[in-house]
Amino acid sequence: MxxxxxxxxxxxxxxxxxxxxxxxxxxxxxxxxxxxxxxxxxxxxxxxxxxxxxxxxxxxxxxxxxxxxxxxxxxxxxxxxxxxxxxxxxxxxxxxxxxxxxxxxxxxxxxxxxxxxxxxxxxxxxxxxxxxxxxxxxxxxxxxxxxxxxxxxxxxxxxxxxxxxxxxxxxxxxxxxxxxxxxxxxxxxxxxxxxxxxxxxxxxxxxxxxxxxxxxxxxxxxxxxxxxxxxxxxxxxxxxxxxxxxxxxxxxxxxxxxxxxxxxxxxxxxxxxxxxxxxxxxxxxxxxxFITSEGKKMSKSLNNVVDPNEYVDKYGADALRYFLLKEIPTVDDGDFSVERFKVVYGTELANNIGNLVSRVLAMTGKYFEGKVPEAVKSEDVLGPEVMKVWKEYQEAVNGFDLKKALEIVAAFASYANKFVDDTKPWVLAKENTQDLARVIYALLEMIRHLSLLLLPFLPATSAKISSYLGQATENLDFGKAILWGGLQFGQPVQKAEPLFARVEEPQK
Ligand SMILES: [Zn+2]
Known part of the structure; x- marks a missing residue:
């Protein structure tokens, strides 16, 4: 209801x-x-x-x-x-x-x-x-x-x-x-x-x-x-x-x-x-x-006032949203540090989330002509795993711990990256087509769930991932959307543009 x-x-x-x-x-x-x-x-x-x-x-x-x-x-x-x-x-x-x-x-x-x-x-x-x-x-x-x-x-x-x-x-x-x-x-x-x-x-x-x-x-x-x-x-x-x-x-x-x-x-x-x-x-x-800047109270005289526009211009709104939501405790004081911002952008956004999505979509293009492969859906293992992620995530959002909710999402992306490393699709591609189909299907499903988990937090990133997968982000049937195995066999998927591009620093 x-x-x-x-x-x-x-x-x-x-x-x-x-x-x-x-x-x-x-x-x-x-x-x-x-x-x-x-x-x-x-x-x-x-x-x-x-x-x-x-x-x-x-x-x-x-x-x-x-x-x-x-x-x-x-x-x-x-x-x-x-x-x-x-x-x-x-x-x-x-x-x-x-x-x-x-x-x-x-x-x-x-x-x-x-x-x-x-x-x-x-x-x-x-x-x-x-x-x-x-x-x-x-x-x-x-x-x-x-x-x-x-x-x-x-x-x-x-x-x-x-x-x-x-x-x-x-x-x-x-x-x-x-x-x-x-x-x-x-x-x-x-x-x-x-x-x-x-x-x-x-x-x-x-x-x-x-x-x-x-x-x-x-x-x-x-x-x-x-x-x-x-x-x-x-x-x-x-x-x-x-x-x-x-x-x-x-x-x-x-x-x-x-x-x-x-x-x-x-x-x-x-x-x-x-x-x-x-x-x-x-x-x-x-x-x-409150937010401090490099460990100090923000003030004009210290010249350490953080201007949101500057970060959005350079890194995009989602990068700033991610930093403020995950690095600052939701109901406590936190610190804004430029170095930390760059580290988080590079490791958590560009690598953990961005690369995962590009890799999975690129492999789907290479091995299955850009279509969701027909496969056994591995519901027995991954279905319960994903349901557990959703349950903890919803508890965190409902308890207004947005930092924890994003940590759960980041851990889920790491889990999917590890799944790639463990299953080695590039090896399976030479040996076992059935297993390859099962693995790629599972990975595509994982990034579909990732896009939904990200939707409230990084709306633009979420919308991009969903569109690569040919999935809607509006008027969702939420109860159905979070079940394992929502992707239809044969659904065309696109190659991803880098979600979090490298930001060139001006030479000093
Ligand atoms: Zn006064």
Whole structure:
């Protein structure tokens, strides 16, 4: 029976170009979406951009632009990633989209009707870099440690959200696993925060300070602060307040995928907002780590910022996808190293996967005129072996261990390479045609399975292998496709172009 699957990424703040960490998040979400489409689930994948706030208002002013002009320009860099990284999301939401603004106002109104939004004045130290009030105790030499600037004293009237009212209820949902926070360490981290009780949060800003935001319903002097503006995208993006049928079809989200720095916003504030507005809660929040560059935090001053475009231009989107998915732990921090990237490209992609596919297809051309040979299918041994691979692979993807899933795929490719070395088709070609047919059939079947295993991870590579074998990659009957022996005798196959070509390094 087909199920539905709805996955979201966080929305990127458009004050800078996309970085490799966000690229990884997009790719991880893409794997989940492609996987669920492959197994036949009714899937929706959402990403987008967060486009309001003080930083953008200020940056636009500095550049002599209207805020909308600036965000239009910057959002384009994020939209480009769909092609660059070969993503398959269904919708790209911008928080400046009209339907989103209306949806966010609807959420606000519902929360207000519950008596959960109240006006209060607040005096505190405000860091313009953080776009937030900061606490005296967090300052270093009187300055915000993140921005190295002295915060200003500010008194303003704000609306507040009574998050404290939902503190216990949120804690219970997380503790019981009704709302799954993954990995476990992040679940414990947020439970620790909630244990002391969540505080009410500032939910709006006065217009005399911030204009670039969504209007608070029924108060011309206030705009929404980031929470209701940004977090509501997860429901407005699938039709909340505009296409109720689609909203009901996909909500609640199966997975909100986020970085570890925004855990608290998602597992506390967003959950409280939904409780207040009487909207069902998401099922799970998956939290990935950060990427360092050559062992150091990426920064402009160290000149070690990894630009995803550079690697895609040179090695292709699949090579970058493979590296980020297999070399970086799925829910932990990892390192991006140029040397390691080259090694992985050469050994794991070009040799282990690329050569295997070329060899098998070349032998089919040479020994069987490019057609799948008629043979005994060796189901007894290889059938169960492949089923075991699929079982472990599916467990890894369902447990959000994408690194492990790719390790299983790489091990399967190694197994097939060893099968070539052990059976020596070039020797059989001189001695035993029946055995040769059996071996080549088995190898072709193995690369057919390899193409399916790769489909969510390396979609372009998977599509190439499938097309060489004359196999479809869309609208699969998944249950049937993963059985051993799917290739029909006599099916013509093509010779492969190198899947991962040698990359010439410029002479220094
Ligand atoms: Zn700051």
């Amino acid at each position: 087909s199920k539905k699957f709805y996955v979201t990424t966080s929305i990127a703040y458009v004050n800078a170009r996309p970085h490799i960490g966000f690229a990884m998040e997009l790719i991880q979400a893409d794997v989940l979406a492609r996987y669920h489409r492959m197994i036949g689930d009714d899937t929706f994948s959402l990403t987008g951009t967060d486009e309001h706030g003080m930083k953008l208002e200020t940056a636009a002013k500095e550049q002599g632009l209207e805020p909308k002009q600036l965000v239009d320009m910057n959002a384009a860099y994020f939209k480009e990633l769909k092609e660059v990284l070969n993503l398959s999301y269904d919708h790209f939401i911008r928080t400046t989209d009209d339907y989103h603004e209306k949806g966010a106002q609807k959420v606000w109104t519902l929360m207000n009707e519950q008596g959960d939004i109240y006006k209060d004045s607040y005096e505190g130290l405000y860091c313009i870099g953080c776009e937030a009030f900061v606490l005296e105790k967090d300052l270093v030499d009187g300055k915000c440690p993140n921005h190295n600037r002295v915060p200003e004293k500010l008194r303003e009237e704000n609306y507040f959200f009574k998050l404290s009212k939902y503190s216990d209820a949120i804690g219970k949902k997380i503790e019981t696993g009704e709302l799954k926070i993954f990995p476990e360490s992040k679940k414990n981290e947020i439970l620790y925060v909630i244990k002391d009780g969540l505080k009410d949060v500032s939910f709006s800003r006065p217009k005399k300070i911030l204009k670039w935001g969504i209007d608070v319903p029924n108060d011309p002097d206030q705009v929404m602060y980031v929470w209701c503006d940004a977090l509501s995208n997860y429901i407005t993006g699938i039709g909340y307040g505009r296409d109720e049928e689609q909203f009901k079809r996909y909500w609640p989200a199966d997975v909100h995928l986020i970085g570890k720095d925004i855990l608290r916003f998602h597992s506390a504030i967003w959950i409280g907002m939904l409780m207040s507005a009487g909207i069902e809660l998401p099922k799970a929040i998956y939290v990935h780590g």
